[in-house]
Amino acid sequence: MSSLTKSIEAYIVSLFEEATQDEISLRxxxxxxxxxxxxxxxxxxxxxxxxxxxxxxxxxxxxxxGYIRIMQLRFNNCExxxxxxxxxxxxxxxxxxxxxxxxxxxxxxxxxxxxxxxMEVALRKQDEIARSTYDIPPYRRDLQRAELMKxxxxxxxxx
Amino acid sequence: MSSLTKSIEAYIVSLFEEATQDEISLRxxxxxxxxxxxxxxxxxxxxxxxxxxxxxxxxxxxxxxGYIRIMQLRFNNCExxxxxxxxxxxxxxxxxxxxxxxxxxxxxxxxxxxxxxxMEVALRKQDEIARSTYDIPPYRRDLQRAELMKxxxxxxxxx
DNA sequence: GATTGCTTGACTTATGTTGACCATACAATA
DNA sequence: TATTGTATGGTCAACATAAGTCAAGCAATC
Numbered sequence: 106m107s108s109l110t111k112s113i114e115a116y117i118v119s120l121f122e123e124a125t126q127d128e129i130s131l132r133x134x135x136x137x138x139x140x141x142x143x144x145x146x147x148x149x150x151x152x153x154x155x156x157x158x159x160x161x162x163x164x165x166x167x168x169x170x171g172y173i174r175i176m177q178l179r180f181n182n183c184e185x186x187x188x189x190x191x192x193x194x195x196x197x198x199x200x201x202x203x204x205x206x207x208x209x210x211x212x213x214x215x216x217x218x219x220x221x222x223x224m225e226v227a228l229r230k231q232d233e234i235a236r237s238t239y240d241i242p243p244y245r246r247d248l249q250r251a252e253l254m255k256x257x258x259x260x261x262x263x264x
Numbered sequence: 265m266s267s268l269t270k271s272i273e274a275y276i277v278s279l280f281e282e283a284t285q286d287e288i289s290l291r292x293x294x295x296x297x298x299x300x301x302x303x304x305x306x307x308x309x310x311x312x313x314x315x316x317x318x319x320x321x322x323x324x325x326x327x328x329x330g331y332i333r334i335m336q337l338r339f340n341n342c343e344x345x346x347x348x349x350x351x352x353x354x355x356x357x358x359x360x361x362x363x364x365x366x367x368x369x370x371x372x373x374x375x376x377x378x379x380x381x382x383m384e385v386a387l388r389k390q391d392e393i394a395r396s397t398y399d400i401p402p403y404r405r406d407l408q409r410a411e412l413m414k415x416x417x418x419x420x421x422x423x
Numbered sequence: 424g425a426t427t428g429c430t431t432g433a434c435t436t437a438t439g440t441t442g443a444c445c446a447t448a449c450a451a452t453a
Numbered sequence: 454t455a456t457t458g459t460a461t462g463g464t465c466a467a468c469a470t471a472a473g474t475c476a477a478g479c480a481a482t483c
Binding site: 157220227 | 408
């Protein structure tokens, strides 16, 4: 008694298996018809199963000749190491720890200099906003930081 | 299958490939005739596909011997590129605009797939927190997004 | 029983295409 | 020189076609 969402997910995965590229394109309306559901169901599947954190990028266009395009990101064997570091992050991460981790990842050539900078900027910006705009106390910022760090690592690790 | 707009876009891109310069010139009327469409369709293609955010500048002249000239932007140094990005982003940026910009930057090989996904995750996370945790209204999220986008681009331009 | 995940449909927003009408540059002519 | 004609390109609004959002209700799981 597989759910609709799982069926649609499986179907989309099968499209990737057939495809020669890491990218497929589909019509929301067609898929909805194929599964006899409402079109917005497709959005739910995409949001819950094909998010960047799962290694996919979804882009779309409305209007005439509209489409939904799903790219599967495949990176070179960083997977295990990054997944490991994701565990290492845990639920809480201080600013210091985050800097150290990024430096270490760059040293081991798991991140390029540019990738590290992007992550550093993202972390710093988030922290800045949390602190100065919303007055979030340090501990909750450490939670948020760990969240963001994990999302970023996950996006690079999963393919 | 492929839309009229895409065909015209592809044709114009092919003109650039043939050209020796970073600049091409065309007659709106001629292109419209070639594709059997109304002339204003060309304006639509230019507006949606050859805007500055895609790295082009369009100038034109009306009247007898009128023309449309399309220049492909080239940056000589980081500074120029940075200024261009800041202009492009401005103070406000919708989620859509941000996604489109990232797609365009990746297409132009200004960003790698990994860099793009990092940026996408950072933007999404920030937005998610602003929306669901702090209940920030859309306009202020657009301000924040522009800020983050500029910070990320700035860091890369200088890297 | 409460929380989380799934499904639906009404409403919103974006894109592509067309045509009517407007603006401008140049040239011929008065 | 001033006027007018002709050849361009520009703008905008209407319409068709897709996709996105959101909240409410239902189902599954803890």
